[in-house]
Amino acid sequence: MTNIKTYNIARWLYLRKIPFFPRVFNRLTRLIYSCEIPYTAQIDKGVIFAHKGLGVVIGHDTVIGENTKVLQHVTIGGKGGIRANPVIGKNVIIGAGASILGDVKIGDNAKIGAGAVVLKDVTEDCTVVGIPAKEI
Template sequence: MTNIRTYNIARWLYIKKIPLFPRIFNRMTRLIYSCEIPYTAEIADNVTFAHKGLGVVIGHDTVIGEGTKVLQNVTIGGRSGIRANPVIGENVVIGAGACVLGDIKIGSNVQIGAGAVVLDSVPKNTTVVGIPARAI
């Protein structure tokens, strides 16, 4: 069983309003795969996590579109204690160790470089790198 499969099971149980079991699957994902992928996040079916999502942390209300690839040690979530998470478009590649933080939108076909810290929205068909991330 992969981390995305345990997420899918937990998400299905959550949507069906079956209590307790989504949390059990969420904890199992955290223990087995060392990642935090909450069942409240909206993640498309064909999103891939490299290295089984090792070290990935995703915020509760995050939306991740079709065909996105998330590499290891990526953080996607809110910032400064505000629970406003990113919306990530389709066919996005998020490099290893990148952080995508805040109430921002990442357009489709965006590439985020390894170690980048994205704090502002990124238009579609753009590559961003650096701290803070800038288009190249």
């Protein structure tokens, strides 16, 4: 079983308002795969977590579109204690060690470079790199 399968089971239970068990699967994902993928995040089908999502941390209200690829040690979530999480479009590639923080929108087919820190919206078909991330 992979981390996305444990997420899917937990999400299915959560959406059907079955108590307790979504948290069990969430804890198993954290323990086995060393990643935090909450069942409250909306992750569409076809999303790939490379290296079984090693070190990935996702915020509770994050939305990740279809066919997105998330590499290892990526952080996607709120910033400054504010629970406003990113919305990531379809077919996005997020490089290893990248951070996407705050209420930002990542457009379809965008590429986030390894180690980039994204604090502002990224348009469709755009590549961003650096700290803070800038379009290239």
